[in-house]
Amino acid sequence: MKLNIAVLPGDGIGPEVTDQAVKALKAIAIEFDHSFTFTYAPVGAVAIDETGDPLPEQTLDLCKTTDAILFGAIGDPKYDNNPSATIRPEQGLLKLRKSLQLFANIRPVKAYSQLLEKSPLKEHIIKGTDISIYRELTGGIYFGEKYLSDDKNTASDLCEYSRLEIERISHLAFKAAQSRSFNVTLIDKANVLESSRLWRKVVNDVAKEYQDVTLEFLFVDNAAMQMILNPKQFDVILTENMFGDIISDEASVIGGSIGLLASASVGDKYAMFEPIHGSAFDIMGEGIANPIGAFWSASMMLEHLGETGSAQRLMEAIKKLTLDGIYLPQDLGGNSTTEHVTNAI
Ligand code: IPM
Numbered sequence: 570m571k572l573n574i575a576v577l578p579g580d581g582i583g584p585e586v587t588d589q590a591v592k593a594l595k596a597i598a599i600e601f602d603h604s605f606t607f608t609y610a611p612v613g614a615v616a617i618d619e620t621g622d623p624l625p626e627q628t629l630d631l632c633k634t635t636d637a638i639l640f641g642a643i644g645d646p647k648y649d650n651n652p653s654a655t656i657r658p659e660q661g662l663l664k665l666r667k668s669l670q671l672f673a674n675i676r677p678v679k680a681y682s683q684l685l686e687k688s689p690l691k692e693h694i695i696k697g698t699d700i701s702i703y704r705e706l707t708g709g710i711y712f713g714e715k716y717l718s719d720d721k722n723t724a725s726d727l728c729e730y731s732r733l734e735i736e737r738i739s740h741l742a743f744k745a746a747q748s749r750s751f752n753v754t755l756i757d758k759a760n761v762l763e764s765s766r767l768w769r770k771v772v773n774d775v776a777k778e779y780q781d782v783t784l785e786f787l788f789v790d791n792a793a794m795q796m797i798l799n800p801k802q803f804d805v806i807l808t809e810n811m812f813g814d815i816i817s818d819e820a821s822v823i824g825g826s827i828g829l830l831a832s833a834s835v836g837d838k839y840a841m842f843e844p845i846h847g848s849a850f851d852i853m854g855e856g857i858a859n860p861i862g863a864f865w866s867a868s869m870m871l872e873h874l875g876e877t878g879s880a881q882r883l884m885e886a887i888k889k890l891t892l893d894g895i896y897l898p899q900d901l902g903g904n905s906t907t908e909h910v911t912n913a914i
Pocket residue numbers: 643644659662814845
């Protein structure tokens with residue numbers, strides 16, 4: 570298979586981990602006789618430094634002409650504590666998601682039996698956890714109207730959703746449940762928010778088309794508690810943008826480290842794959858970043874493009890060598906460097 574892949578390494582450890590994913594993909598290409606072309610483009614703080622724009626026009630254009638996008642990480646501490654910065658690295662990622670209409674962010678969370686002891690949570694609580702989070706990614710409070718009063722003492726962010734935005738991701742979540750354990754949990758705050766009440770109504774309507782799937786509802790505060798009390802109860806989680814952002818970081822603790830987790834952001838036309846961890850400036854350049862989230866993302870990319878055999882091959886390597894604890898990076902309590910793990914894969 571011939572594939573054109575856009576590589577957007579981004580900031581911090583982003584370039585370190587995407588480089589490893591590209592190496593793994595090159596190895597897969599040899600084994601399966603694929604022809605992969607990788608084209609790099611800047612996004613985030615590095616793009617601001619180079620061009621003044623966190624998502625340069627050329628980067629966006631490239632993404633629109635490739636088969637898939639591999640993304641590293643975004644963010645730079647020099648912007649984090651500067652609330653008055655008007656240009657921010659994160660705007661690059663948000664604009665990319667919005668421009669490419671990547672409305673569904675899928676984040677798998679699994680407790681691998683070999684890594685149970687790595688999680689700060691008790692083994693008997695997390696054992697058997699297997700969750701797929703469907704986070705809405707192009708709407709809600711992230712993209713609603715923003716306001717700052719002239720005297721700069723009052724601010725607001727609007728959380729807005731339309732039926733269509735809720736329907737399209739709901740269909741994906743219900744279809745996913747049909748190939749899993751036939752359960753969808755909608756996480757919302759319908760006891761307080763009008764937008765959440767619309768989510769409940771629309772998701773209930775969509776559910777009628779999937780009679781074999783059970784639909785449950787949880788308020789987000791309770792869901793945050795349930796995630797650490799009894800994560801096994803979840804199969805597919807469906808939720809809006811901000812709740813999904815928060816719940817998925819919380820859920821990542823179950824796997825042992827956020828460094829493991831991957832995500833796919835998909836729309837009707839384009840798809841992007843990225844580890845869910847951030848730019849981790851504290852370990853940048855030390856060669857110890859965990860590349861597994863990036864490998865897993867690459868595997869999700871192959872799966873999405875219909876290359877199931879290649880995707881499984883990469884996943885097998887990840888499971889055999891790293892999840893089995895032979896090559897564990899430091900965030901999982903091991904002492905393998907990024908390079909050790911990559912070479913092993
Ligand atoms: C994520 C990240 C982003 C988000 C940031 C970097 C804008 O936390 O992908 O979860 O909030 O969506």
